[in-house]
Amino acid sequence: MIEELRATLDRHAAQVTPQPDPYPRVVSRHHRRRRRVTAAIAAVAMLLVVAPGAWLLGRPQPYLPVAGPPPAALLPLLNSPTRGSLAADNAYIESLRQMAADLAMNDDSTGSRLPDDPAMIKVLFAGDIGARRIAVVASVDGKPLVAAFQGEPGDGADELKHSMLSMMEPALGTGFAMGSGNAERTFLLLGPVGAVYETAETRYTGTGVKRSWTRLDAPDGYVGIADLVGQQRFRVLTGGTVLYETEGGAAAAPGKPVTVDPQPAGGRGRPMPAAATQIAAGLATLTRLTGPDVTYRVLWSDEIDMPGTTTGRAAIVTVQAVTADGGGPYTTGTIDTGDGSYRDHPSGYGIAGDVEHSLLAMRLPWYQVESDHLQIVAPPAAVRAEVVRGAQTAEAALVNGVGGLAVPLGSQLTIRVYDAAGALLATLEYADRDKFGCDRFDPAACATGSPPPSGTESPTAAVTPTAVVTPTATR
Amino acid sequence: MPDDDFQAFVEQRYTALLRTAYLLCGSRDRAEDLLQNALAAALPKWRRMDHPEAYVRRIMVNQLANDWRRPIREIVTAVLPDRARHTGDAVEERDQLWSALRRLPVRMRAVLVLRYWEDRSEQETAQILGVTVGTVKSHSSRGLARLRELIEPGPSAALTTANGGN
Numbered sequence: 001m002i003e004e005l006r007a008t009l010d011r012h013a014a015q016v017t018p019q020p021d022p023y024p025r026v027v028s029r030h031h032r033r034r035r036r037v038t039a040a041i042a043a044v045a046m047l048l049v050v051a052p053g054a055w056l057l058g059r060p061q062p063y064l065p066v067a068g069p070p071p072a073a074l075l076p077l078l079n080s081p082t083r084g085s086l087a088a089d090n091a092y093i094e095s096l097r098q099m100a101a102d103l104a105m106n107d108d109s110t111g112s113r114l115p116d117d118p119a120m121i122k123v124l125f126a127g128d129i130g131a132r133r134i135a136v137v138a139s140v141d142g143k144p145l146v147a148a149f150q151g152e153p154g155d156g157a158d159e160l161k162h163s164m165l166s167m168m169e170p171a172l173g174t175g176f177a178m179g180s181g182n183a184e185r186t187f188l189l190l191g192p193v194g195a196v197y198e199t200a201e202t203r204y205t206g207t208g209v210k211r212s213w214t215r216l217d218a219p220d221g222y223v224g225i226a227d228l229v230g231q232q233r234f235r236v237l238t239g240g241t242v243l244y245e246t247e248g249g250a251a252a253a254p255g256k257p258v259t260v261d262p263q264p265a266g267g268r269g270r271p272m273p274a275a276a277t278q279i280a281a282g283l284a285t286l287t288r289l290t291g292p293d294v295t296y297r298v299l300w301s302d303e304i305d306m307p308g309t310t311t312g313r314a315a316i317v318t319v320q321a322v323t324a325d326g327g328g329p330y331t332t333g334t335i336d337t338g339d340g341s342y343r344d345h346p347s348g349y350g351i352a353g354d355v356e357h358s359l360l361a362m363r364l365p366w367y368q369v370e371s372d373h374l375q376i377v378a379p380p381a382a383v384r385a386e387v388v389r390g391a392q393t394a395e396a397a398l399v400n401g402v403g404g405l406a407v408p409l410g411s412q413l414t415i416r417v418y419d420a421a422g423a424l425l426a427t428l429e430y431a432d433r434d435k436f437g438c439d440r441f442d443p444a445a446c447a448t449g450s451p452p453p454s455g456t457e458s459p460t461a462a463v464t465p466t467a468v469v470t471p472t473a474t475r
Numbered sequence: 476m477p478d479d480d481f482q483a484f485v486e487q488r489y490t491a492l493l494r495t496a497y498l499l500c501g502s503r504d505r506a507e508d509l510l511q512n513a514l515a516a517a518l519p520k521w522r523r524m525d526h527p528e529a530y531v532r533r534i535m536v537n538q539l540a541n542d543w544r545r546p547i548r549e550i551v552t553a554v555l556p557d558r559a560r561h562t563g564d565a566v567e568e569r570d571q572l573w574s575a576l577r578r579l580p581v582r583m584r585a586v587l588v589l590r591y592w593e594d595r596s597e598q599e600t601a602q603i604l605g606v607t608v609g610t611v612k613s614h615s616s617r618g619l620a621r622l623r624e625l626i627e628p629g630p631s632a633a634l635t636t637a638n639g640g641n
Contacts, residue, residue, distance in 0.1 A: 002591055008572045009592040013494035019507060022489045022514075049581050158580075292591055382611040 011169070068142030073170050076238065077124065078140055078194035083190060083222045084127025095157035097121045099145060100137045103162065113165075114139045114147055125190055128153045130226025132176055132186045135160055144168035150186075171244035172194065173237035175228065179432055187248045189216075189223040191236035195243065197223045200233040206327020206353045208443040231288075245438045255383075258284045260319060262294035265355045266380025267400045269302035275315035276301060276343075279333045287329050287441070289321040297322055299330060299355065300377045300402055303337065308368025309339030316364065318377060320352060327353035329441040334365040341365060346433045350439045355379065359426035361415055374407040379425045381461045389413050456458035481521045494547060496535050498588045501577045509535045513629060529603045536585045536604060575625035579618055582606075586614035587622075 019025075070078055086092050097118040104116040114121060114137070124146070125136040135149040135157070146168040149160035164174055171191035188365050189197050197218050199210040211233065216223050223234070228248055260280040262273035283289075299318040303409040306314035315337060320330035332348030335341070343365035346394040352358035359376040363370070376385050378401040385396045385403060394406040398417065407413065413430045437443025489510070496506035496513075513534035517527060576584060582604065582636055589600040590611070597615075603607045 001623060004572060005576075005587065005619075005622065006568065006591050008576070009498055009588065012570075012573060013498055013592065016490075016494045016497045016503060016506065018489050018493050022511075023485045026485055026511055026514040026518065029511050030518045053508075 010373065015156075043414045046435055066142035068419045070140060070142065070144050070168075074144055074168055077168075077170060077172070077190075078122055078138060080124075080193040082123045082126060083220060084134070084224075086126040086128075086133075089126070092157065093119075093123045093126060096123050096126055096137060096149075096160075099149075099157040099160070103147075114145055115141060125188060125222065127189060127224075129186050129224035133160065134176060134186065134188055134224075136172060136174070136188065136190065138168050138401075139420040148174050148176070148188075171243065173234055173236075173246040173248055175248055183309055185228045185248075187223075187225040187228040189225075189236065190235050191222075191243060191246070192238055193221055194238060194330045195221075195239045198235050198237065200235070202233055204263075204289060204321070204329045204351065204441065205323050206325040206351070208351055209329075209439060209445045211445070231367060247438070256290070257281070258290070262301070264298045264301045264305075265349060268300040268377060268380060268402045269400075271298070271300040272317050274302065275317045275333070275335045276319060278335065279317050279331060279411060282333070283319050283321055284327065286331070288320055289323065289328065293324045294328070295322045296320070297355075299352070299360065300332075302402075304334075304364075305333060306364075308334070308366065309336040309341070311336065313337045314343075314365075314367075318348065318360070318362075319432040325353075327351065327358070330360070331441075332362055332365070334367075336367070341367075346436045346440065349436075351441050355424060356381075359415065359417055361428055361430045363409070365433065370408045370409065372409055373404050374411075374413075375402075375404045375415070376400055376415065378417040379419075381419045382425050383420050384418045386418070387413055387417045388415075413438050413473070441444060477639055481518060484521075484527060492528070492531055492535075495532060495588060495593065498576075498592060499535060499581070499585055500571075505528055509538055512538060526602075532585075532589070532603050533605055536581060539581045539585075571626045572622065574621050576626060579621060583614045583618040583621070587618045590615055 007418040031042050041202050052239050065323045080166075081087065082093060095372070100114055100121050101116050101118040104114040120140050122138050123135065123309070124138055125134060129132060131152065133153050133155050136146060137149075138144050138146045144167075146164075146166055147162065148159075148164035150163050151160040163176060166174075171189070173187070173317050175187040175191045176188070176356070191197065195218075197216040198213040199216055203210045216234075225248075232248050233245065234248055236243045258277070258280045260276050262271040262276045264271065276298050297320055301315070301317040303313055303315050305312060313336075314334040316332065316334045318330055318332040321328040329348070329351050331344065333342055333344045345363050345365045347362040348365065350360065350361060352364075357378050358379065359382075362375050364373055364375055373388070376396060376398065378385060378398055382398045382401040385398055385405075387394045387405060387407060389395065391405065394405055396403045401417070411430075412432075415428045415430055417425050417427075419425055433443065439445050492513075493506055493510050496510045497503060500506055501510055513531045516534055517524065517531055520530075521527065536549065542563070551591045579587070585604060586600055589595045589598070589603060594604065597608050600613045604611070
């Protein structure tokens with residue numbers, strides 16, 4: 001066998017001849033890569049909608065199998081029967097478990113991985129959804145991970161490609177896309193047996209986010225959408241409790257350019273036109289607020305020192321989508337003035353009312369090390385901020401409502417701002433957060449592990465998953 | 476940024492590396508793309524590298540193994556491929572061992588290519604791929620076993636006699 005293999009490899013290798021001028025092409029490719037990376041980072045960072053489940057690939061501290069029983073919250077899903085059109089095919093299920101274990105055994109990276117013992121792997125889903133064959137497996141150990149694989153109908157377990165590895169949650173929502181040029185996306189929503197699945201229409205206003213939920217038909221115990229159009233929100237409930245909430249699909253860029261006046265409202269900072277346009281476009285993508293009754297404004301912008309950037313400086317802009325009631329969601333981003341790379345911070349997102357009454361506080365995005373600087377963006381008439389942390393009170397001077405001070409990370413604060421006459425203009429209860437909730441603008445709107453939060457509407461009649469349509473422009 | 480030593484390395488080793496790339500991926504166009512990407516990644520680190528060939532090989536294997544992380548895209552090459560060279564594809568499709576090799580997982584295929592085509596030792600193969608010698612042994616034995624399984628005549632398999640049997 002070995003000699004025949006050598007002969008086969010020799011024969012095929014000998015047929016290969018390089019295209020001309022390899023070295024100039026390498027140099028050219030190197031330069032193209034640098035330009036492409038620089039130009040793409042900001043746009044990609046804004047367009048990606050990160051699911052709340054931690055994406056483990058490339059994580060500096062890998063998750064490795066941990067001995068012990070799985071957390072109780074995960075047992076309902078782990079103990080549920082395998083779902084999907086191949087669930088009853090015992091040989092296929094066994095080959096999936098073996099394949100997943102082999103993958104872990106052969107994983108030479110230092111990254112997170114599943115156990116290499118098939119006995120510790122549970123197949124949660126195996127079957128065909130539309131033109132995809134999907135398999136989802138989980139590790140049954142003290143810190144379960146979940147992995148997804150995809151291929152074409154008819155593919156054996158060994159032919160499926162690994163497409164996702166994540167920490168396991170009480171339910172799962174994951175998409176399977178073949179490529180950036182292909183709008184088709186297969187989506188799987190999988191909860192414990194008996195779970196209820198819902199999808200939402202979302203509406204942002206100046207006071208918060210409102211969602212109306214519609215129950216999805218799941219006769220086989222899961223929701224499989226062959227071609228998910230646009231981006232949609234889903235949740236999984238058992239016994240009236242929300243187990244899991246996520247966004248599925250891809251946020252599409254707004255159909256027309258988003259215009260934003262780069263002059264910061266109330267003279268709060270300096271105009272950063274290019275950054276403002278870019279961040280406004282990202283906000284429009286995330287919220288799909290593009291209707292004629294929506295405008296975009298800069299709440300604050302400036303150029304600031306930013307360690308870790310190529311120039312040591314970054315443009316920072318807070319942009320708000322202004323809905324009919326005068327407020328709406330906002331986001332804050334920094335753009336390296338040198339290479340254009342983009343950063344944001346969970347605390348830089350939120351929902352605010354009008355400029356004259358809204359008080360915002362946030363940590364700054366960072367490139368090298370997180371700063372303890374707390375940024376305050378207050379009504380333009382504010383000249384002083386009072387920051388209360390436990391029994392301690394600190395003050396910061398504000399210029400046109402803008403200022404900041406050092407506050408230890410992980411703080412819970414009460415912030416009050418005053419005008420020149422000493423009148424209280426606004427108060428804000430602020431708590432640091434270092435990760436995104438499943439709704440980055442209003443994390444409290446989708447707290448899981450509890451009954452549906454107020455502000456959500458009762459589900460309407462069940463619809464079939466394929467009947468799910470693109471959300472309306474009110475979203 | 477361009478470096479005379481790097482240029483010499485590319486010009487001297489390009490064909491050999493391209494052939495390795497081809498054996499890893501099974502497509503001439505993809506092989507050029509793999510190698511060009513690996514060399515472009517190596518360029519800025521060139522001065523700090525002790526074993527550039529090993530680095531380039533490892534990058535190529537990792538790139539193939541991680542293909543699922545990236546969207547599928549059209550491969551754009553600076554020079555249009557010479558279509559005449561593709562007339563061998565029909566022969567390739569009839570080459571059962573070659574076809575079987577292409578069905579192996581990337582890292583298993585890489586072990587077989589490095590061990591039996593480049594005649595690397597288990598230790599060298601492990602160093603190139605950044606794995607343990609045990610992994611190389613395991614991939615090697617299982618890879619050969621898998622190849623045997625794949626080319627064994629099945630009840631409905633249409634075999635070519637040229638490559639059947641061992």
